[in-house]
Amino acid sequence: xxxxxxxxxxxxxxxxxxxxxxxxxxxxxxxxxxxxxxxxxxxxxxxxxxxxxxxxxxxxxxxxxxxxxxxxxxxxxxxxxxxxxxxxxxxxxxxxxxxxxxxxxxxxxxxxxxxxxxxxxxxxxxxxxxxxxxxxxxxxxxxxxxxxxxxxxxxxxxxxxxxxxxxxxxxxxxxxxxxxxxxxxxxxxxxxxxxxxxxxxxxxxxxxxxxxxxxxxxxxxxxxxxxxxxxxxxxxxxxxxxxxxxxxxxxxxxxxxxxxxxxxxxxxxxxxxxxxxxxxxxxxxxxxxxxxxxxxxxxxxxxxxxxxxxxxxxxxxxxxxxxxxxxxxxxxxxxxxxxxxxxxxxxxxxxxxxxxxxxxxxxxxxxxxxxxxxxxxxxxxxxxxxxxxxxxxxxxxxxxxxxxxxxxxxxxxxxxxxxxxxxxxxxxxxxxxxxxxxxxxxxxxxxxxxxxxxxxxxxxxxxxxxxxxxxxxxxxxxxxxxxxxxxxxxxxxxxxxxxxxxxxxxxxxxxxxxxxxxxxxxxxxxxxxxxxxxxxxxxxxxxxxxxxxxxxxxxxxxxxxxxxxxxxxxxxxxxxxxxxxxxxxxxxxxxxxxxxxxxxxxxxxxxxxxxxxxxxxxxxxxxxxxxxxxx
Amino acid sequence: xxxxxxxxxxxxxxxxxxxxxxxxxxxxxxxxxxxxxxxxxxxxxxxxxxxxxxxxxxxxxxxxxxxxxxxxxxxxxxxxxxxxxxxxxxxxxxxxxxxxxxxxxxxxxxxxxxxxxxxxxxxxxxxxxxxxxxxxxxxxxxxxxxxxxxxxxxxxxxxxxxxxxxxxxxxxxxxxxxxxxxxxxxxxxxxxxxxxxxxxxxxxxxxxxxxxxxxxxxxx
Ligand SMILES: [Cu+2]
Numbered sequence: 001x002x003x004x005x006x007x008x009x010x011x012x013x014x015x016x017x018x019x020x021x022x023x024x025x026x027x028x029x030x031x032x033x034x035x036x037x038x039x040x041x042x043x044x045x046x047x048x049x050x051x052x053x054x055x056x057x058x059x060x061x062x063x064x065x066x067x068x069x070x071x072x073x074x075x076x077x078x079x080x081x082x083x084x085x086x087x088x089x090x091x092x093x094x095x096x097x098x099x100x101x102x103x104x105x106x107x108x109x110x111x112x113x114x115x116x117x118x119x120x121x122x123x124x125x126x127x128x129x130x131x132x133x134x135x136x137x138x139x140x141x142x143x144x145x146x147x148x149x150x151x152x153x154x155x156x157x158x159x160x161x162x163x164x165x166x167x168x169x170x171x172x173x174x175x176x177x178x179x180x181x182x183x184x185x186x187x188x189x190x191x192x193x194x195x196x197x198x199x200x201x202x203x204x205x206x207x208x209x210x211x212x213x214x215x216x217x218x219x220x221x222x223x224x225x226x227x228x229x230x231x232x233x234x235x236x237x238x239x240x241x242x243x244x245x246x247x248x249x250x251x252x253x254x255x256x257x258x259x260x261x262x263x264x265x266x267x268x269x270x271x272x273x274x275x276x277x278x279x280x281x282x283x284x285x286x287x288x289x290x291x292x293x294x295x296x297x298x299x300x301x302x303x304x305x306x307x308x309x310x311x312x313x314x315x316x317x318x319x320x321x322x323x324x325x326x327x328x329x330x331x332x333x334x335x336x337x338x339x340x341x342x343x344x345x346x347x348x349x350x351x352x353x354x355x356x357x358x359x360x361x362x363x364x365x366x367x368x369x370x371x372x373x374x375x376x377x378x379x380x381x382x383x384x385x386x387x388x389x390x391x392x393x394x395x396x397x398x399x400x401x402x403x404x405x406x407x408x409x410x411x412x413x414x415x416x417x418x419x420x421x422x423x424x425x426x427x428x429x430x431x432x433x434x435x436x437x438x439x440x441x442x443x444x445x446x447x448x449x450x451x452x453x454x455x456x457x458x459x460x461x462x463x464x465x466x467x468x469x470x471x472x473x474x475x476x477x478x479x480x481x482x483x484x485x486x487x488x489x490x491x492x493x494x495x496x497x498x499x500x501x502x503x504x505x506x507x508x509x510x511x512x513x514x515x516x517x518x519x520x521x522x523x524x525x526x527x528x529x530x531x532x533x534x535x536x537x538x539x540x541x542x543x544x545x546x547x548x549x550x551x552x553x554x555x556x557x558x559x560x561x562x563x564x565x566x567x568x569x570x571x572x573x574x575x576x577x578x579x580x581x582x583x584x585x586x587x588x589x590x591x592x593x594x595x596x597x598x599x600x601x602x603x604x605x606x607x608x609x610x611x612x613x614x615x616x617x618x619x620x621x622x623x624x625x626x627x628x629x630x631x
Numbered sequence: 632x633x634x635x636x637x638x639x640x641x642x643x644x645x646x647x648x649x650x651x652x653x654x655x656x657x658x659x660x661x662x663x664x665x666x667x668x669x670x671x672x673x674x675x676x677x678x679x680x681x682x683x684x685x686x687x688x689x690x691x692x693x694x695x696x697x698x699x700x701x702x703x704x705x706x707x708x709x710x711x712x713x714x715x716x717x718x719x720x721x722x723x724x725x726x727x728x729x730x731x732x733x734x735x736x737x738x739x740x741x742x743x744x745x746x747x748x749x750x751x752x753x754x755x756x757x758x759x760x761x762x763x764x765x766x767x768x769x770x771x772x773x774x775x776x777x778x779x780x781x782x783x784x785x786x787x788x789x790x791x792x793x794x795x796x797x798x799x800x801x802x803x804x805x806x807x808x809x810x811x812x813x814x815x816x817x818x819x820x821x822x823x824x825x826x827x828x829x830x831x832x833x834x835x836x837x838x839x840x841x842x843x844x845x846x847x848x849x850x851x
Contacts (some may be wrong), residue, residue, distance in 0.1 A: 138801045171661055179653045183644040209661045217668035224768065232672065238679045238761050247668060330695030 012482035022562035024108035025516060029115050031412070032092030032121045034405075036119055046070045051274070052436075056469035058457045062537065068453035069136035070155070072109035076139035077159065080259065081166055082122045084397045088262035089114075091404050092177050092201050092410060098514060099195050101186025101523045106179040108560040109608060110172055116570030119314035124578055125162025125365075128155055135159035140248050143223075143233035143241035148226050154583060157226060161217045161577040167212045167219075168573065172207035177201055192286075195505050196279060199286050200265030203293040204258050211254040218247035227580070227587075242307060249300035257296045259393060259481060261289065262361075263400025264331060267353045270407050271335055274350035275342030278529055281334045287326035288334075295324045305373040314373040314408075321371035327366055332357060347501070348422030351409035352403035355430050359395025363388055366441065381451075383464075384444025390437040402482070403427070409486075410500050414512040415493030420465060421485040425478050432474025439464035461576035498548035504529035507576045511548040517559055520552035558614055565608040572601030648714055655806050659813045662776075664844055666817050670824065673765040678832045680760035686825075686832040689753045691745070698741030699822050702777075703732030706815045709808045716804045719797045724804075726790055731811065732784035742774050761830075766825065773821060776814045783807050 023029060050071045054062045070125070092112065092168065097104055105111050109468070128134050130554055133153040137145050146156050182204045185194070194202075221232040231237035233244050272279045281283060301309060335357050344350070366388040370376040379385060402425075409417050443464035491608040499508040506523060507514070509531050527533050535545050575597025580590050644650060708730040746767070749755045757767045787807055792794055796804060807848030 061717055107654070162659065175654055175657055175661070178657050179650050182651060183648065183650055185645045189645075209657055210664050212663055213665035213666045216665060217672065221672065221768070224757075224764070230678075230764035230768065231761050232764055238676070238681045239764075240675070240679075243675060244670065247672075250668075 005052070013348050019562065021567055022112075022564045024104070024112050024560050024566070025560055026093045026105050026108065026111060027098050027412070027514065027516075029111050030090045030095075030580065032294070033086050033093055033118070036115075036122070037083050037090060041083035041087070041123060042479070044075050044083055045476070047075040047078065052077065052469040052472040053552040054453060055455075055465045058455050058462055060454050064451070065453040066136065069138075069451075070093050070134035072451060073135045073138055073159075077125070077135065077163075077195065079393070080139060080255070081163060082125075082561065084259050084393065084401070087401050088120055088204070088259070088397075089118075089173055089260060090264065091197075091408070092173070092205075092400075095507065096177060096180060096198060096201055097184070097407060098510070099198055099410075099505050099517055100189060102180065102184040102517060103518050103557070105176050105533075106184055106558060107176050108613070109563050109566045110176050111569050112204065112563070113566035113593040114169045114176065116567050117172070117573055118166055120570060120574035121162055121165030121169060121577070124165060124574055124581070125158050127581075128158035128162075133158070139156075140245075140252065142248075143222070144235060145242035146222055146226070146244075147233065154581065157223065157581055160223045160226075161580055164216060164219050164223075165574050165577045170208050171212050172564055174205035174212075174261050178205040178209065186519075186523050186525050188523075189530075192283065193525055193528045193530070195265075195287055196268035196289075197262075197265035197280070200261040200268070200289055204261045205288050206295055207254045207261075208594055209381045211251045215251035215255075218244055218251070221247075223580070228384070233282035238607050242304075243453035245304050245307065246300070249303045252296075252301040252303065254293075254296045256392075257292055259397050260400075261292070263356065263397045263404075266400045266404040266407070267335065267356050267502075269505065270349045270353040270403050271338045272529075274345045274347060274353070275339050276345070276502075277338065277342045277395070277600050278504070279534075280337030280340070282528060285331055285334050290329045291327040292324060295320065295327075299324055302371055302373075302376070305376045314512075318371055322368060323373065325364065325368050325468070332361060332364075336630075340494060347406075348417065348419060348426055349403045349407040349501075351423065351426045352399050352406060355426065356396060356399040356403060359399060359430075360390050362389025362438075363395055366391065379444060381449055382444035383440040383448045383450055385398060386450050387437050387440035387444060390440070394437065396434055399429070400456050402426075402618065407501070408507075409489070409506055411512050411514070412495030413490060413493070414496050415489050416488045416500060418485050418498050421481055421488070425481045425485065428474050428481065429480030432471045432478055436471030436475060443468075444446050460464060499531075502535070506530060509534070509546075509549060511551070515551050517552060517557040520549055520557065551622065560613045563608070563611060565611060569601050569604030569608060572597050572599070572604050575600060635797075636813050649802060651802065651806060652809075655809050661807065662813065666772070668819075669769045670820065673769050673825065673829075676765050677763040677829055678834070680762040680834060682760050682835065683836055684749075684753055684755045684762070684768075686762060686830050688833075689749055689755055690826055690830045692826050692830055694741070695745065695826055696821065698738050698745075699818065701734050701741070702738045702815055703816055705731050705738070706812055708734060709811050713801065713808050714770055716796055718802045719812055720796065721791075721797075724791045724796050725788065728784055728788045728804075732781050732788060734810075735781045735784065739774060739777055739781065742770065742777075745770075761780070769821060769825070773814070773818060776817070778809050780807070782811070 009512055020028065020032065023032075040061050048071075050063060051068065054060050054068060093105070096102075125135075131154065135141070135155040135158060136155055136160075137151060141156065141159065143150060181194070204481040221230070223235060224230040225232050233237045233239050233241050235241065268279055268285060299317060299321045301313055302321045305314050305317070340353075366384065370379045370385070371390065406417050406422055409415070441459050444450075446460055446464075448459070448461045448464075455465075496512055498510065501508070506525070509523065510519060523530070538545050576594045577593030577597075579597050580594050582590055646653070708727050712727035712731055715727055755763045755766075757763050784807060787796065787804060790803070816833060
């Protein structure tokens with residue numbers, strides 16, 4: 001059966017390149033997401049380097065305005081859609097099934113499909129560099145700068161279609177994780193026994209599923225305006241550029257929570273572990289997350305206070321925005337309460353988690369200051385906003401992600417990341433981050449607009465900018481140390497064992513790296529912090545703490561088989577988008593070329609639908625996915 | 632749970648809901664937001680076109696009422712197809728699936744006719760004015776959804792012809808039905824807003840949206 005559904009025999013190998021191309025194992029897909037996103041993080045970081053080099057001194061001519069525009073546009077777009085989001089998805093993939101006691105996600109092939117669409121979509125957007133027409137209208141690409149008249153080159157088509165493609169990937173992934181978390185929890189794991197990270201993943205996924213269609217419509221309207229002569233944002237035909245702003249920010253504000261909630265989840269796992277006491281006020285943290293996810297839909301116009309929506313709209317959105325700061329503040333008190341009176345262990349994950357809290361407080365406070373619309377009139381489009389967004393997304397999301405990498409790396413590889421290098425990394429990042437971004441508050445309040453590619457002497461912005469650029473150097477060194485730490489620890493790191501942190505959640509009860517099937521026997525969850533309960537009882541009874549769960553007999557656990565159909569389908573889907581970008585001087589060639597992509601995707605879907613999830617004749621169990629991941 | 636994707640297994644899930652059914656429901660929620668944004672765009676630009684043709688000039692409400700009725704009938708046929716699948720009525724499965732697909736196809740035929748008369752005959756193209764842009768985009772996206780649904784139904788019909796549909800595979804039909812009914816409901820909303828309520832819209836002045844003369848910055 002399995003061999004008759006495709007041209008090629010169904011892949012059965014679990015090592016080598018082919019095994020990575022056809023994998024449906026959530027842990028391997030998590031590694032693919034993480035590695036890809038990290039490369040894009042470095043690219044975006046280098047783009048920021050160009051910006052900081054140019055702005056270090058006044059009247060600088062290192063790059064021209066056009067290059068500067070392209071660099072800040074791609075820096076932000078890459079950071080948000082190709083680094084932080086997929087990095088969070090890497091954690092969803094690796095951690096969620098392990099922490100809810102499942103053997104995989106609900107739809108393993110859909111999961112692989114999401115990754116390949118993301119990868120191809122990101123590459124598609126970056127081909128704009130090859131043709132020298134790089135997106136250059138900012139990460140929110142306001143109309144009508146984006147019209148053909150003002151942006152005649154193809155850069156914005158690459159931007160819009162690249163984002164459409166990656167949006168499809170995000171929605172597919174989010175659907176998968178929503179179903180997985182709702183439907184695949186181990187027996188005994190009620191909603192109120194789910195680790196906070198799982199809760200935040202669920203909320204993030206729901207936000208993704210509902211927010212992305214809105215930006216999809218905006219991007220489609222933009223693409224049609226640019227390519228098919230529609231009038232959505234064409235003022236001369238009565239179109240309204242403010243519609244783009246509404247569509248963008250109705251998506252854009254929930255997107256902010258899509259970027260930060262996973263990091264909040266990670267931090268909520270790490271703080272209790274390294275404080276040796278349960279999370280303070282677990283239900284309150286969860287409720288705060290739910291409130292944020294709901295209220296996040298009612299604040300979008302705080303990005304538009306200076307557009308002229310009128311006093312009523314500005315007042316309403318001021319109030320809702322100040323209200324949403326309440327559940328966020330509540331979480332911060334919960335985290336502090338968790339550490340209060342705990343026996344704190346300042347390992348690297350904990351340092352990054354505490355750094356997250358400190359920096360997020362600064363970002364949250366500046367956020368409240370531009371929630372007040374009269375105050376925002378002063379801050380709109382200045383470096384004050386740039387400072388704010390980097391405190392919440394760099395100090396927040398990226399610090400949370402690094403905390404998570406240090407925390408779960410031992411589970412993935414059975415090696416510890418070096419503590420010494422880790423501490424250097426943390427302090428360089430923490431100090432570098434503050435030197436880079438704190439002066440931006442002052443530059444902004446002194447009137448420095450964002451997005452300018454150079455500035456004259458005499459406005460008093462020189463010192464702030466020089467400091468920011470010097471801070472970048474520290475961040476750069478910090479990143480180099482981190483990369484070195486990863487490669488060094490993979491080979492020579494201290495062996496971690498299954499539970500190096502004495503952690504409370506299920507994933508630490510199995511061996512490191514986890515076997516392909518995760519759990520030989522699906523655990524029965526006895527409460528929040530299940531593994532702590534188990535260990536505490538063993539200690540109380542004077543027994544040794546149980547070791548990792550023994551591996552299953554080879555072949556005894558039936559797992560989904562590898563498949564190449566997700567790769568084929570993803571390739572077809574992205575080709576549809578790529579076809580729309582073909583420019584050979586004759587527009588109608590786009591349709592047949594896109595149609596070929598549609599055909600490939602259709603063949604992929606048919607092959608996929610006719611292929612059983614697990615090949616009946618395949619050998620199962622016994623091989624360990626983590627080995628491939630680690631070495 | 633290792634058989635996550637295997638449709639024909641009775642699987643234990645935390646909630647008791649089937650994975651694929653849950654996925655479909657959440658996806659429909661997502662699709663609601665897509666149509667919500669498209670419809671919002673249409674409503675924001677209602678009566679804002681500077682040049683004609685306007686809805687009042689070209690919308691043919693009687694004809695579209697017929698095509699709406701056809702689509703409603705297809706939802707009835709879909710219900711029958713699922714009922715026949717659950718009763719293992721092999722002849723009924725094929726007849727009702729084919730009927731659903733054909734009715735959907737007829738609806739698409741009406742849409743092609745509508746697009747053709749609006750554009751070639753009446754001169755409303757996608758770039759003519761805001762009405763053209765919003766109308767063709769909104770109804771075009773709905774038409775694309777119907778087309779996908781017809782392809783899905785025809786695929787099911789082929790499976791049914793091989794005798795592979797029955798009570799144990801009723802979920803395959805049910806999922807297509809969920810999608811089909813959703814697309815149908817979206818059309819009811821579009822028909823109400825665009826045709827029944829907005830069908831008499833004219834230009835900006837007549838609709839009372841702009842009072843006074845059209846600002847002179849706009850090209851005449
Ligand atoms: Cu916002």
